[in-house]
Amino acid sequence: MELSEITAISPVDGRYANKTAELRPYCSEHGLIRRRVTVEIEWFKALAAEPAITELPQLSADALKVLQNLDDAFSVDDSLRIKAIEATTNHDVKAVEYFLKEKFAACDGLAAHAEFLHFACTSEDINNLAYALMLRDVCNDIIEPQLRHISEILRQLAQQHADQAMLSRTHGQSASPTTLGKELANTHHRLQRQLGFLSAQEYLGKINGAVGNFNAHCVAYPEVDWPALASRFVESLGLKWNPYTTQIEPHDWVAELFHTLSRSNTILVDLARDIWGYISIGYFTQKQVEGEVGSSTMPHKVNPIDFENAEGNLGIANAQLLHLAGKLPISRWQRDLTDSTALRSLGTALGHMLVSCASLQRGLGKLQVNAAALEADLDANWEVLAEPIQTVMRRYGLENPYEQLKALTRGKRIEAEAFRDFIAGLDLPDEARQQLLQLTPAAYTGNAAQMARDGDKA
Secondary structure: OOOOOOOOOOOOOOOOHHHHHHHHHHHOHHHHHHHHHHHHHHHHHHHHOOOOOOOOOOOOHHHHHHHHHHHHOOOHHHHHHHHHHHHHHOOHHHHHHHHHHHHHHOOHHHHOOHHHOOOOOOHHHHHHHHHHHHHHHHHHHHHHHHHHHHHHHHHHHHHHOOOOEEEEOHHHOOEEEEEHHHHHHHHHHHHHHHHHHHHOOOOEEOOOOOOOOOHHHHHHOOOOOHHHHHHHHHHHOOOEEOOOOOOOOOOHHHHHHHHHHHHHHHHHHHHHHHHHHHHHOOOEEEOOOOOOOOOOOOOOOOOOHHHHHHHHHHHHHHHHHHHHHHHOOOOOOOOOOHHHHHHOOHHHHHHHHHHHHHHHHHHHHOEEEOHHHHHHHHHOOHHHHHHHHHHHHHHOOOOOHHHHHHHHHOOOOOOHHHHHHHHHOOOOOHHHHHHHHOOOHHHOOOOHHHHHHHHHHO
16 A cells, blocks of 8 residues: 555644645655755865865865755755665665765765765764754744744734633632633743743754764874864854763753743643633634534534644644653663654654644634623622622721621622622721722723733733
């Protein structure tokens, strides 16, 4: 059976392929090979630019042009050629070296110096940099913009519904009112904080040989300042140099990145579950999409499937991201291969995350606020005003205010008239009494509306 979207084992390459296709240039086997080629070419160029390495002279303009074209024009067919070489070598990075040597053979300015390809490198020198470039690019180009888009949707909704009062439900029970906009602003603020961490994320790399000490480098060219050269090279790729490693870069920064992504996902799970709950109690309705079916047997249903899909995919993404964050920084002695095996699944984790982002954006776009339901719920829960009444009583020194309100309201539904009768009998200054008598659940929202509007400044 040939591989296609309908025969793929993984849903990110099958059912959800249209939502994850933009990850393919980054996280596929081709995406990894493509970046390995970049690293090999750039390392060759860095060696040629080092005056002390006299056996590799500075490259001519023609040779540099050939190298640049090799990098810029690298194609899927080139990756397939490398995979064909790998079928013989049984080594993926060595296959890249042999592929480039084939290309060098066709250029007079490069053929004689082909042995400086992969010079003094272990495979992990190439791989750690290729993965760092991959993760930097995919986060900057796709993941961060998707999260920012969701955050912007939440910001706009928070502004739009800043004044819409709603009943809070701490422990699932009626509680002091808030506004719908303030609750959405909370999630926006949380997500913005994680985006700050993501924007500041460092992407580290190393190119220091078999066990991180420049052993072979120092024997071949003892006069070269290899740490300085390696640092310049890594930073020329837009990465941060890590001077202390074994054979592998320890991947602590990858764990930091994946923890940031998983925290972002957890915030979005919290949002999806809350919205799901608000839909279920009628605070939101959903715009109907022509032709959609909610249930195969119950025609009336408009299910909150976008939020359910988002929650499910975020859970899978986090299971993988947190496994990688816990696994990758651990390596037996100077190196074992478990990190290499585990890293190959990062595209799957990011794919599930991308699917969830699409679901959330679609779901948020279908929400319609049911103001009547929100207002009816507030009007049915006057007991939430026990809090401000007993707090004002405390201010003016009345005896046992908490206990009085507890006796009046705990576990009971209280009508507006009962509250007004209670307030009328309190020994309060007239101004304070009138303020309490004017209070309603819908008006008891503190500074929630202002906080929702101020979310832009947070």
